[in-house]
Amino acid sequence: MAKLLEVEDIRKSFGSTEVLKGVSLSLDRGETKVIMGSSGTGKSTLLRCVNRLDPADSGHVRLDGEEVTDANVNRMRQRIAFVFQDFNLFLHLSARDNITIGLRKLRKMSKADARQRADRELDRVGLSDRADNYPSQLSGGQQQRVSIARALAMDPDVLLFDEPTSALDPELTGEVVSVMQSLARDGMTMLVVSHEVGFARRAADAVIFMDGGHVLEEAPPKEFFSAPKHDRARQFLTAIGEGEAA
Numbered sequence: 243m244a245k246l247l248e249v250e251d252i253r254k255s256f257g258s259t260e261v262l263k264g265v266s267l268s269l270d271r272g273e274t275k276v277i278m279g280s281s282g283t284g285k286s287t288l289l290r291c292v293n294r295l296d297p298a299d300s301g302h303v304r305l306d307g308e309e310v311t312d313a314n315v316n317r318m319r320q321r322i323a324f325v326f327q328d329f330n331l332f333l334h335l336s337a338r339d340n341i342t343i344g345l346r347k348l349r350k351m352s353k354a355d356a357r358q359r360a361d362r363e364l365d366r367v368g369l370s371d372r373a374d375n376y377p378s379q380l381s382g383g384q385q386q387r388v389s390i391a392r393a394l395a396m397d398p399d400v401l402l403f404d405e406p407t408s409a410l411d412p413e414l415t416g417e418v419v420s421v422m423q424s425l426a427r428d429g430m431t432m433l434v435v436s437h438e439v440g441f442a443r444r445a446a447d448a449v450i451f452m453d454g455g456h457v458l459e460e461a462p463p464k465e466f467f468s469a470p471k472h473d474r475a476r477q478f479l480t481a482i483g484e485g486e487a488a
């Protein structure tokens with residue numbers, strides 16, 4: 243059976259700097275993979291190429307066998323939803339309306355249906371009592387959960403997360419991580435850039451370690467954290483406080 247998401251030999255340069263040097267990866271339906279790697283390694287660029295926020299210079303992205311192209315990108319983006327580091331919520335809209343706006347405009351849902359759907363997704367992320375609050379009335383963790391609910395409302399095949407907890411105070415990361423873990427448990431397909439080792443250990447089928455625009459290794463979390471194959475991966479783990487003493 244074809245992979246749900248297939249990224250094949252993606253290359254991307256900014257000016258004369260080649261940021262992605264031929265990246266390939268794939269996810270089966272229901273899999274969660276966590277991408278780790280030092281800052282500047284191309285992780286965000288890779289996610290942006292996957293849903294064509296930045297088109298790759300070459301290579302292919304396929305969802306369920308269908309290639310993402312300029313012609314179908316708007317339709318495909320509804321199937322490959324993106325959760326950003328800094329939430330990207332509309333500040334002048336309530337939590338509920340941040341979700342209904344896309345359903346109304348892109349899905350042409352009636353007001354009542356959109357509202358019902360938004361409330362269902364807010365409930366799923368534990369925010370049913372916050373539907374009428376504006377982003378400024380919500381904590382960072384709650385804002386990120388609204389943004390996850392917004393992504394879920396589009397009923398995507400794949401969720402992309404770019405460092406979803408790195409803009410949060412440490413005490414707020416837990417509530418976001420636990421929502422993501424429950425999505426993984428429910429069989430959502432997720433490609434997550436994150437250095438949350440606990441999340442990777444509990445929820446990921448594999449860790450993908452990127453370095454210098456390449457995928458250096460991919461392994462189940464247990465294996466990656468206990469016995470990374472490359473020096474660069476060992477150095478990275480030490481730098482984030484996960485180095486093995488032995």
Ligand SMILES: Nc1ncnc2c1ncn2[C@@H]1O[C@H](COP(=O)(O)OP(=O)(O)O)[C@@H](O)[C@H]1O
Pocket residue numbers: 256261279280281282283284285286287288
């Ligand atoms: N729009 C852009 N224009 C020019 N350079 C960029 C752009 N986006 C990213 N880069 C460069 O690409 C490299 C990889 O960036 P990024 O994908 O954000 O890395 P990471 O997410 O792993 O920290 C960095 O050197 C960054 O400066």
Ligand SMILES: [Mg+2]
Pocket residue numbers: 285286287404405
């Ligand atoms: Mg980044």
